[in-house]
Amino acid sequence: MxxxxxxxxxxxxxxxxxxxxxxxxxxxxYGEVVALRSVSLAVAKxxxxxxxxxxxxxxxxxxxxxxxxxxxxxxxxxxxxxRITPQSRLGFGYMPxxxxxxxxxxxxxxxxxxxxxxxxxxxxxxxxxxxWLAAFGLVDRAKSRMEELSHGNQQRVQLAxxxxxxxxxxxxxxxxxxxxxVGVSAMGEVLAxxxxxxxxxxxxxHQLDLVEDLCDDVVIINEGEVVLAGAVRQLRSAAPxxxxxxxxxxxxxxxxxxxPAVEIAQRDGDRVRVDVTAQTDLSSLLAAARAxxxxxxxxxxxxxxxxxxxxxxxx
Amino acid sequence: xxxxxxxxxxxxxxxxxxIKSRAFQISTALTVVLVLAVIIAPRFFDAADDGWRVAVVxxxxxxxxxxxxxxxxAVEPIEITALAAPSREQAIELLQxxxxxxxxxxxxxxxxxxxxxxALATLAAAAMTSVRLTARAAQLGLxxxxxxxxxxxxxAPVLSLDGAAESDDNGAETLALFTTILLFVSIVxxxxxxxxxxxxxxxxxxxxxxxxxxxxxLLLTGKVLGIGLLGLLQLIAIGxxxxxxxxxxxxxxxxxxxxxxxxxxGFWFLLGFAFYAAAYxxxxxxxxxxxxxxxAAFPLTLVLMSAYFIATFSVNGDxxxxxxxxxxxxxxxxxxxxxxxLGRATPAEVVISSVLMVVGVWLxxxxxxxxxxxxxxxxxxxxxxxxxxxxxxx
Numbered sequence: 001m002x003x004x005x006x007x008x009x010x011x012x013x014x015x016x017x018x019x020x021x022x023x024x025x026x027x028x029x030y031g032e033v034v035a036l037r038s039v040s041l042a043v044a045k046x047x048x049x050x051x052x053x054x055x056x057x058x059x060x061x062x063x064x065x066x067x068x069x070x071x072x073x074x075x076x077x078x079x080x081x082x083r084i085t086p087q088s089r090l091g092f093g094y095m096p097x098x099x100x101x102x103x104x105x106x107x108x109x110x111x112x113x114x115x116x117x118x119x120x121x122x123x124x125x126x127x128x129x130x131x132w133l134a135a136f137g138l139v140d141r142a143k144s145r146m147e148e149l150s151h152g153n154q155q156r157v158q159l160a161x162x163x164x165x166x167x168x169x170x171x172x173x174x175x176x177x178x179x180x181x182v183g184v185s186a187m188g189e190v191l192a193x194x195x196x197x198x199x200x201x202x203x204x205x206h207q208l209d210l211v212e213d214l215c216d217d218v219v220i221i222n223e224g225e226v227v228l229a230g231a232v233r234q235l236r237s238a239a240p241x242x243x244x245x246x247x248x249x250x251x252x253x254x255x256x257x258x259x260p261a262v263e264i265a266q267r268d269g270d271r272v273r274v275d276v277t278a279q280t281d282l283s284s285l286l287a288a289a290r291a292x293x294x295x296x297x298x299x300x301x302x303x304x305x306x307x308x309x310x311x312x313x314x315x
Numbered sequence: 316x317x318x319x320x321x322x323x324x325x326x327x328x329x330x331x332x333x334i335k336s337r338a339f340q341i342s343t344a345l346t347v348v349l350v351l352a353v354i355i356a357p358r359f360f361d362a363a364d365d366g367w368r369v370a371v372v373x374x375x376x377x378x379x380x381x382x383x384x385x386x387x388x389a390v391e392p393i394e395i396t397a398l399a400a401p402s403r404e405q406a407i408e409l410l411q412x413x414x415x416x417x418x419x420x421x422x423x424x425x426x427x428x429x430x431x432x433x434a435l436a437t438l439a440a441a442a443m444t445s446v447r448l449t450a451r452a453a454q455l456g457l458x459x460x461x462x463x464x465x466x467x468x469x470x471a472p473v474l475s476l477d478g479a480a481e482s483d484d485n486g487a488e489t490l491a492l493f494t495t496i497l498l499f500v501s502i503v504x505x506x507x508x509x510x511x512x513x514x515x516x517x518x519x520x521x522x523x524x525x526x527x528x529x530x531x532x533l534l535l536t537g538k539v540l541g542i543g544l545l546g547l548l549q550l551i552a553i554g555x556x557x558x559x560x561x562x563x564x565x566x567x568x569x570x571x572x573x574x575x576x577x578x579x580x581g582f583w584f585l586l587g588f589a590f591y592a593a594a595y596x597x598x599x600x601x602x603x604x605x606x607x608x609x610x611a612a613f614p615l616t617l618v619l620m621s622a623y624f625i626a627t628f629s630v631n632g633d634x635x636x637x638x639x640x641x642x643x644x645x646x647x648x649x650x651x652x653x654x655x656x657l658g659r660a661t662p663a664e665v666v667i668s669s670v671l672m673v674v675g676v677w678l679x680x681x682x683x684x685x686x687x688x689x690x691x692x693x694x695x696x697x698x699x700x701x702x703x704x705x706x707x708x709x
């Protein structure tokens with residue numbers, strides 16, 4: 001429970017009352033292999049949470065536990081503060097990593113079938129199927145069979161099947177994998193729109209630049225443990241490193257080597273990129289640069305999400 | 316309410332998707348054609364033979380053919396052509412050349428050759444006896460009316476020690492054998508559909524999405540229900556075609572036990588199918604690829620086959636093996652209907668067997684649901700039975 005409190009704090013007090021999905025202290029082992037070690041995370045209504053981690057870190061296992069596809073050894077998965085029941089799962093949408101629908105079913109029928117399985121009436125499910133197939137530009141493929149579609153279009157139908165019943169929680173395992181750039185941007189828009197409409201959205205991904213653009217919050221998991229969680233901007237600023245890019249004209253080539261507590265990352269003529277700690281005194285650094293020559297550029301920025309991620313998983 | 320709705324949705328999908336599939340339509344059509352062929356073809360072969368030809372020496376050929384036709388006692392008797400042969404030698408010559416199928420020599424008897432069917436020989440001998448009997452009656456000075464009375468004795472029925480009249484036996488045995496074959500083929504076929512359906516859902520991972528909305532037990536039950544219903548309908552359709560064809564061709568007469576046999580077949584199909592469908596679903600949940608399907612189902616197929624062979628080898632008489640196995644769940648769906656159709660099962664045996672079967676189906680459904688639940692979500696290598704059992708205890 002302690003870890004869940006941490007997450008609530010990290011998520012911010014204004015979010016706490018809106019929290020809908022809480023994964024608390026989840027543990028799972030397959031024989032000797034520990035898949036999850038005290039994994040906790042929370043997703044609020046209207047939040048778009050990126051779930052990051054290297055292959056085999058436990059992302060899929062965590063997501064599957066929400067749908068009862070994995071029986072955890074210990075821990076809880078709560079929805080609105082209560083243990084998840086088959087009934088509450090009817091309000092969830094899921095897109096598993098290994099895509100799967102009935103290959104020989106016709107797309108419109110298939111999407112409507114999943115709507116009905118989630119409790120919609122036939123009429124409502126068919127209307128929603130029509131809506132989503134149209135939204136993804138698949139009107140003319142409504143009567144085709146799943147197996148007749150291209151990979152990208154199959155992915156769209158899969159997403160339609162996850163969205164058809166207007167879920168309150170959307171769990172997507174690697175939704176961007178296998179999509180072309182157009183597909184990626186369309187998928188991103190759909191996810192953002194879902195979150196804006198009040199759906200709690202959690203998705204896993206390897207494409208960190210995309211995650212950085214799309215989500216405010218991320219959870220990073222490595223070897224079955226949550227290693228970082230919070231708002232992207234906070235995580236970046238909380239990183240111990242900073243990048244400084246300096247261009248000095250007319251300086252002696254080795255001016256930067258004389259500086260203390262500076263690690264040179266890259267040299268390119270007059271331009272040099274150095275890594276410093278977050279505590280480094282910038283004014284003395286700028287003063288040293290000015291003393292060396294004419295300062296043309298001096299930029300200071302926290303590491304990218306990609307670097308934060310790499311630091312977190314290589315720790 | 317939602318549970319029922321979900322169950323019906325799953326059952327409906329499995330039913331509708333299959334009935335719409337080309338494979339189902341073709342296999343149904345083929346089965347119908349096959350059944351029709353089996354029923355109608357023998358008539359073609361008989362007809363092609365254009366009846367039996369008899370060489371008659373020293374007797375009125377018309378009388379012999381009339382007698383042979385009457386003695387067949389069938390609705391559409393095989394046509395008899397009798398021709399007079401001047402001598403025994405010439406009759407034998409005709410027989411050897413294949414111009415006739417049998418020879419009847421007045422003072423001697425019936426002469427047969429290699430190709431003569433036993434039924435024809437018996438028929439010819441009986442006809443000769445009948446002709447002699449009529450001649451002797453005339454010699455004794457009996458009137459035509461007296462002769463008719465003399466001949467109007469019912470054929471003596473053959474009684475078996477079981478108490479069942481054996482007079483119907485040929486028809487009853489054929490019917491019993493037919494229902495056993497039908498039960499075996501249909502349970503294996505529809506069981507395979509379940510097996511393939513389960514593996515398909517597992518191998519393309521759709522089951523992971525479905526299980527989010529449908530508890531595994533409901534998914535299993537719905538699948539068994541949908542495919543079972545479709546199977547029953549197909550069975551009824553084939554049964555009707557067979558019945559109509561048999562009636563139209565008059566190949567087989569319907570013994571008194573027909574109604575009982577049909578009811579028993581339907582009842583035991585439902586129980587047998589439920590039993591084996593649950594088992595096939597559990598077997599399918601243990602593997603992830605269609606190539607492994609037959610491997611996974613092999614033990615089941617083996618049990619089904621042994622039940623089938625016990626049944627078919629026991630058509631000619633009851634024995635301890637079929638009596639024992641007709642009471643036990645894995646075998647009863649094949650062996651009990653056969654005994655019922657042949658009128659060999661006592662009411663007590665039928666009741667015991669049915670109760671055990673219902674209990675067996677219920678127990679197996681529980682066990683299968685658990686194995687299914689433990690198996691369907693674990694893609695990859697084949698899962699051992701006890702692993703699937705243990706992993707779904709939560």
